Amino acid sequence: MVSLNAVVAASAEVAATRARTAKVTAIAGLLTGLDAAEVRPATALLAGELPGGRVGVGWSTLSALHVEPATTPSLTVLDVDAAVDGLRGIAGTGSGRRRAEALHDLLGKATAEEQRFLIRLLGGELRQGALEGVMLEAVARAADVPAAPVRRAFMLSGRLPATAEAALLGGSAALAEVRLEVGRPLRPMLASPADALDAALAELGACVVEYKLDGARIQVHRSGEQVHVYTRTLREITGQVPEIVALTRSLTCDSAVLDGETLALADSGRPRPFQETMARFGAQSPRDEVLRPYFFDCLHLDGTDLVDEPLHRRLDALARIAPEHRVPGVRPHSDADAAAVLDDALDAGHEGVVVKALDSPYAAGRRGRTWRKIKPSHTLDLVVLAAEWGHGRRSGHLSNLHLGARDPDGGPPIMVGKTFKGLTDELLTWQTSEFPRHETHRDDWTVHLAPELVVEIELDGVQVSTRYPGAVALRFARVLRYRPDKDAATADTIEAVRAMLPGGGARDEKVEP
Numbered sequence: 147m148v149s150l151n152a153v154v155a156a157s158a159e160v161a162a163t164r165a166r167t168a169k170v171t172a173i174a175g176l177l178t179g180l181d182a183a184e185v186r187p188a189t190a191l192l193a194g195e196l197p198g199g200r201v202g203v204g205w206s207t208l209s210a211l212h213v214e215p216a217t218t219p220s221l222t223v224l225d226v227d228a229a230v231d232g233l234r235g236i237a238g239t240g241s242g243r244r245r246a247e248a249l250h251d252l253l254g255k256a257t258a259e260e261q262r263f264l265i266r267l268l269g270g271e272l273r274q275g276a277l278e279g280v281m282l283e284a285v286a287r288a289a290d291v292p293a294a295p296v297r298r299a300f301m302l303s304g305r306l307p308a309t310a311e312a313a314l315l316g317g318s319a320a321l322a323e324v325r326l327e328v329g330r331p332l333r334p335m336l337a338s339p340a341d342a343l344d345a346a347l348a349e350l351g352a353c354v355v356e357y358k359l360d361g362a363r364i365q366v367h368r369s370g371e372q373v374h375v376y377t378r379t380l381r382e383i384t385g386q387v388p389e390i391v392a393l394t395r396s397l398t399c400d401s402a403v404l405d406g407e408t409l410a411l412a413d414s415g416r417p418r419p420f421q422e423t424m425a426r427f428g429a430q431s432p433r434d435e436v437l438r439p440y441f442f443d444c445l446h447l448d449g450t451d452l453v454d455e456p457l458h459r460r461l462d463a464l465a466r467i468a469p470e471h472r473v474p475g476v477r478p479h480s481d482a483d484a485a486a487v488l489d490d491a492l493d494a495g496h497e498g499v500v501v502k503a504l505d506s507p508y509a510a511g512r513r514g515r516t517w518r519k520i521k522p523s524h525t526l527d528l529v530v531l532a533a534e535w536g537h538g539r540r541s542g543h544l545s546n547l548h549l550g551a552r553d554p555d556g557g558p559p560i561m562v563g564k565t566f567k568g569l570t571d572e573l574l575t576w577q578t579s580e581f582p583r584h585e586t587h588r589d590d591w592t593v594h595l596a597p598e599l600v601v602e603i604e605l606d607g608v609q610v611s612t613r614y615p616g617a618v619a620l621r622f623a624r625v626l627r628y629r630p631d632k633d634a635a636t637a638d639t640i641e642a643v644r645a646m647l648p649g650g651g652a653r654d655e656k657v658e659p
């Protein structure tokens with residue numbers, strides 16, 4: 147039986163090295179010796195996830211706990227799995243107290259190092275989507291199967307522990323069995339940046355050029371009368387968007403999985419600010435504006451999976467069931483046709499266009515080269531690492547942000563700059579009340595945060611830096627808006643930042659993962 151101690155040691159080894167191969171070796175080593183029942187919980191713990199999903203334990207409860215640690219390790223992975231299940235089951239009156247008791251009990255059996263691990267795990271601090279690529283490679287190695295089918299199964303199921311179980315217990319055959327399931331979200335395909343429209347057109351050949359709408363990504367699943375709506379990070383928001391649910395139910399099909407963008411339009415027909423769309427995804431939000439879906443892909447229709455079909459087939463399917471709800475776009479006959487779509491999109495207040503190769507399959511979870519985005523302005527989505535207290539007019543407010551880019555090899559975000567430019571009074575007030583909820587520690591000037599919040603930064607470019615650990619720094623950065631639809635695992639990577647260096651290549655990001 148594998149001990150919690152072994153998982154903690156493997157995690158520490160992964161955190162201590164920047165070398166991807168060493169991380170893979172440490173994780174694969176642990177995965178190799180597991181019993182069948184241990185695969186799911188151990189994989190979850192290694193990825194910094196709670197086995198079985200989240201538990202509602204807040205930072206305040208966790209930081210108030212001071213439990214004498216055990217001197218020798220005794221907990222197994224299955225013990226932790228059972229304890230987390232128990233915590234999740236606590237509800238009703240006195241649940242706060244009972245939860246604290248259960249936590250006390252668990253932590254009392256843990257050594258000091260295990261306690262630190264469990265507290266960070268429960269606080270969500272260990273959750274590292276950035277480790278996914280490394281984890282998948284380790285699963286492939288431990289199961290002795292190629293990496294590609296492991297990655298595919300993960301993107302289609304969205305679940306690392308289940309993927310590890312399929313690979314380790316059933317091998318290639320079980321991985322091949324994993325299919326898109328209506329009602330279970332899959333990782334959305336993403337677009338990689340292109341420098342210019344004509345370059346993208348030349349590279350992709352036969353293509354469709356679509357508006358890049360500045361809304362929020364949605365994935366809509368319908369099975370009979372059942373409809374589920376998910377965000378880009380696969381969070382379910384069905385209850386928050388009744389108008390999208392009703393519209394999806396009215397489509398003439400039995401089952402479908404549709405991919406698209408949602409936003410609200412003002413009376414003028416121009417898009418309403420992105421923040422308003424995102425506010426609707428929150429728990430208690432005003433419902434004054436109507437969100438409309440604009441679909442751009444169909445991944446399943448009436449019992450047939452379309453993920454591996456070429457885009458033109460998927461678009462035909464979409465045209466059959468939702469012709470009035472498609473994102474505006476054309477299949478251009480000339481470069482001029484395509485340029486006209488870009489002009490129209492910008493004129494209408496949208497971000498730019500996405501050019502997509504018509505013969506390409508849907509690469510779930512990948513920043514594919516067959517979808518290229520063209521936007522006139524430079525922006526990066528970065529993780530907020532800390533904020534400094536403001537001076538003068540801003541005193542009493544958390545202001546200057548420390549910004550980090552994602553480490554594609556699963557390490558903590560890498561700091562690339564600071565800014566307080568672009569922060570409105572409203573954002574300053576919001577930061578000051580919100581940031582303490584994510585606080586890890588503070589000193590006189592600075593409040594440090596768990597890497598959870600993602601902010602979109604507009605910048606003029608980047609420069610080589612001797613001050614910052616990634617050797618690159620932002621130039622003239624200003625805050626555009628927060629991105630509650632993103633998390634640290636979907637923030638831009640340090641490679642994307644470096645690619646913006648003068649002569650740093652054609653802003654092409656490495657294809658992930």
Ligand SMILES: Nc1ncnc2c1ncn2[C@@H]1O[C@H](COP(=O)(O)OP(=O)(O)OP(=O)(O)O)[C@@H](O)[C@H]1O
Nearest residue numbers: 336337356357358359360362363407442473500519
């Ligand atoms: N026609 C479209 N096709 C695909 N994606 C679209 C389209 N219109 C808008 N989008 C949005 O653009 C996103 C794809 O761009 P990208 O992969 O760069 O994600 P992103 O990092 O959110 O982009 P950005 O930060 O540039 O908005 C999608 O997730 C989707 O939300």
